[in-house]
Amino acid sequence: MNNGTPIITIDGPSGSGKGTIAKLLAERLGWHLLDSGALYRVVGLLARRQGISEDAAEQLAALAREMPLRFDAEGRALLADEDVSLEIRSETAGNQASKVAAVPAVRQALLDWQRGYARPPGLVADGRDMGSVVFPNAEIKVFLTASAEERANRRYKQLIEKGLDVxxxxxxxxxxxxxxxxxxxxxxxxxxxxxxxxxxxxxxxIEQVVQQVLERVAQTFPDLL
Known part of the structure; x- marks a missing residue:
């Protein structure tokens, strides 16, 4: 455990469903949820708004350290008093997040922020390096993937439902x-x-994936379920 806190990490590529799975697991277990991708999306959003290049490593790292970001009880991303939850879920925000996430100084700046989410009764963390870097001592690590075609189809349906032409x-x-x-x-x-x-x-x-992870939870924490 990390400081006495059990942790489940859900890693995987874009569109693999890790965010949905992590949210459902956190709800069923009554644990905290870390959506690490949202942090990078907000950094990318701020960089775009302020005209900061993806090559400006120190400026991007400063954004990551100083951004006035918090998540409310409903999981909304609040930048100061602005709700940016929908804006950071766009395809543009996702691509920008992937670019700033490749900047080592940004990843280092967000490391302590992410680890600070580990608190009782437990944490479910989803991202791309949760089990490999951020929480290497997590008791349960999941790597979730799917074919690029399937991931594109899932994203297509989500965006069409929002009325977007994609x-x-x-x-x-x-x-x-x-x-x-x-x-x-x-x-x-x-x-x-x-x-x-x-x-x-x-x-x-989705339910089949959740059940397979819960089976691993039952094996690892037999008194939990």
Whole structure:
């Protein structure tokens, strides 16, 4: 445990469903939730608003350290008093987040912030390096993936439901580009953590994935469920 706090990490590429799975697990277990991707999305949003280049490492790191960000009880991302929850979920925000996440100074600046979420009764953390870097001593590590085509189809349905005009082929191309960038960055690349439960959700329902993780929880924490 990390300071006495049990931790489950859910890592995986964009669109693999890790955010949905992490949220459901946190709700069922009554644990805290860390959506690490939201942190990078907010840094990317601020950088775009302030015209800061993705190459300006120190300026980006300063944004990460100083951003007035908090999450309310409903999980909304509040930047000062502005609710940016919807804005940071756009495709533009996702691509910008992937770019700033490749900057080592930004990752270092957010490390303590992320680790600060580990508090009783437990934490479910989702991202791309939760089990490999941020919480390497987590009791349960999950690496969730799916084919690029399936991930693009899922994202397409989400965006269409929001009334946005999108192209599934373009989404698949964006996902492959983001995967390449995440896997090949110099610091904390996207990898399956050691001893992780690796799940391919291409042909699994959300509930099937949740149940497989809960089975691992029952084995690891027999008194919990």
């Amino acid at each position: 192209n599934v082929a373009d989404l698949a191309a964006d996902i492959r580009e983001r995967d390449e960038r995440d896997r090949n960055r110099s610091l904390a690349p996207l990898v399956a953590p050691v001893a992780a439960l690796e799940l391919d959700s291409t042909h699994l329902s």
